[in-house]
Amino acid sequence: MRESSVGKAAFDKKIIKQLLLSSFFGVILFLVLSCLFSIVIMKNSSFSDKMFVFSLSALVVSSLLCGFLSAKRNKLKGVISGSISGFLMCAVIYLITAAASGFSFSYKAIIILPAVIISSVIGAILKKNI
Secondary structure, rough: OOOHHHHHHHHHHHHHHHHHHHHHHHHHHHHHHHHHHHHHHHHHHHHHHHHHHHHHHHHHHHHHHHHHHHHHOOOOHHHHHHHHHHHHHHHHHHHHHHHHOOOOEEEEEEEHHHHHHHHHHHHHHHHHOO
């Protein structure tokens, strides 16, 4: 009985590590896409009023990849791994934003959280079904 509990604890640590790693890659992709969108906006100022749309699309694309990676790396169901990794990714982005610019909770944050979690779940389900 002891062997199974030790194996289960190691399994849980491995899953948590893989979910954190996929969330990390999602955050890195979001930062890269945000930088690319910022360069586009600097070159063409007519897109400056669409910054929220660009940031939301960058979050959706990066969370799709985050969910895809989380489902690829572990044996959890796609909905569970996608929602956990999407929530972790969103939490890290909120913490970075709060540390950098004194983030205040607004309606945009309420829109972003479900969008990130749903797109991460979709990415994980796509990976499990492909």
